[in-house]
Amino acid sequence: MAKQLALVVGARPNFMKAAPLMAAVQAKGRLQARLIHTGQHFDANMSNVFFRQLQMAEPDLYLDIHGGSVNEQVARVILELDKEFTARRPDMVVVFGDVNSTLAASIAANKLNIPLAHVEAGLRSWDREMPEEHNRIVADVLADYLFTPSPDADENLAAAGIPAERVHRVGNIMVDCLLRFKPAAEQLAAWTAHGLTPRQYGVVTLHRPSNVDDQLALRGIVEALVEIQRSVQLVFPVHPRTRARMAEWGLLDALQGSGVMLLEPVGYLEFISLMTQSRFILTDSGGIQEESTVLGIPCLTARENTERPITIQVGGNRLVGNRPEGIIAGYRALQGGAVAPQQPELWDGHTAERIEAILYEKLS
Ligand code: UDP
Numbered sequence: 503m504a505k506q507l508a509l510v511v512g513a514r515p516n517f518m519k520a521a522p523l524m525a526a527v528q529a530k531g532r533l534q535a536r537l538i539h540t541g542q543h544f545d546a547n548m549s550n551v552f553f554r555q556l557q558m559a560e561p562d563l564y565l566d567i568h569g570g571s572v573n574e575q576v577a578r579v580i581l582e583l584d585k586e587f588t589a590r591r592p593d594m595v596v597v598f599g600d601v602n603s604t605l606a607a608s609i610a611a612n613k614l615n616i617p618l619a620h621v622e623a624g625l626r627s628w629d630r631e632m633p634e635e636h637n638r639i640v641a642d643v644l645a646d647y648l649f650t651p652s653p654d655a656d657e658n659l660a661a662a663g664i665p666a667e668r669v670h671r672v673g674n675i676m677v678d679c680l681l682r683f684k685p686a687a688e689q690l691a692a693w694t695a696h697g698l699t700p701r702q703y704g705v706v707t708l709h710r711p712s713n714v715d716d717q718l719a720l721r722g723i724v725e726a727l728v729e730i731q732r733s734v735q736l737v738f739p740v741h742p743r744t745r746a747r748m749a750e751w752g753l754l755d756a757l758q759g760s761g762v763m764l765l766e767p768v769g770y771l772e773f774i775s776l777m778t779q780s781r782f783i784l785t786d787s788g789g790i791q792e793e794s795t796v797l798g799i800p801c802l803t804a805r806e807n808t809e810r811p812i813t814i815q816v817g818g819n820r821l822v823g824n825r826p827e828g829i830i831a832g833y834r835a836l837q838g839g840a841v842a843p844q845q846p847e848l849w850d851g852h853t854a855e856r857i858e859a860i861l862y863e864k865l866s
Contacts, residue, residue, distance in 0.1 A: 514548050514552065538563045608640055642659060687778060704783065708804065
């Protein structure tokens with residue numbers, strides 16, 4: 503009988519990492535995968551749209567766990583996964599990235615002695631105030647198979663004392679998704695629907711707690727956006743967390759009044775489509791730093807650090823911090839137009855196939 507994988511996803515950045523692996527497993531037909539969605543992100547535009555657009559089947563199991571404190575969420579996911587993994591013991595649990603569901607699933611698998619694979623292992627911002635950093639560290643320490651996207655991740659794992667035989671550099675699985683759906687995204691021409699002119703607009707996303715849960719920081723960023731909007735149109739699909747804070751602190755009107763185009767979070771195809779024709783991206787997202795690198799679009803990262811240093815090394819990404827002066831200076835320093843960063847090794851669209859092959863070999 504084919505060996506069973508349980509893939510656990512919970513939040514937006516997981517879906518574009520799980521979709522290529524589900525597709526690779528199905529294409530090869532020698533492993534079976536069950537997709538479990540914890541419900542951490544549950545809104546239509548933060549979850550459902552991705553299943554449809556990424557041509558991924560509905561989750562086999564939906565736990566519907568959201569709301570409450572982080573500890574409550576993590577604890578409930580562990581309890582529900584404990585029941586699930588006990589009832590239908592998988593041969594391997596696979597987790598992605600650094601979200602709270604990744605942490606919870608890693609613990610649940612570990613306590614039941616089920617082998618654990620971590621996709622996107624080894625990334626470190628070295629910023630212990632970043633909630634995702636703890637999640638990455640725990641998943642890496644507990645994982646039996648660590649799939650890394652870049653040499654820096656291998657080095658971080660070696661420095662953490664993780665045995666080299668557990669570490670497999672396979673490349674960046676998000677890039678599989680990006681390369682597969684880029685033609686459809688370009689065809690969609692989402693910029694037209696929003697009345698935007700190619701290369702005459704910048705795309706903004708923000709959701710890191712250090713930027714949006716701190717009133718002073720968020721005010722400063724909004725100030726920078728209003729200033730940049732004076733010289734170039736900004737389009738900003740607003741994460742629900744960010745919208746809630748901006749509403750609470752009365753910042754939505756200032757932004758809207760300045761002409762910044764505020765949208766609800768958009769689907770994957772729309773977002774990639776908007777990115778492909780943008781002049782630059784301003785973001786605090788991890789994944790978008792990588793996608794902008796592959797698309798050759800200059801990226802200003804509104805953070806002091808990044809767990810994706812390779813996106814800076816190869817060209818297109820720059821850390822500008824979250825103070826208005828830094829963000830505005832970063833914008834002014836842009837040369838305009840696309841950059842042609844060198845592509846990191848193995849960011850070639852075949853990462854999921856490499857992971858499938860290793861999992862198959864290890865489980866045989
Ligand atoms: N994304 C999207 N719609 C949006 C904003 C982002 O589909 O309105 C996609 C983006 O292309 C990338 C992923 O969401 O694939 C990144 O997720 P997020 O920024 O939430 O998480 P992070 O990468 O920071 O963990």
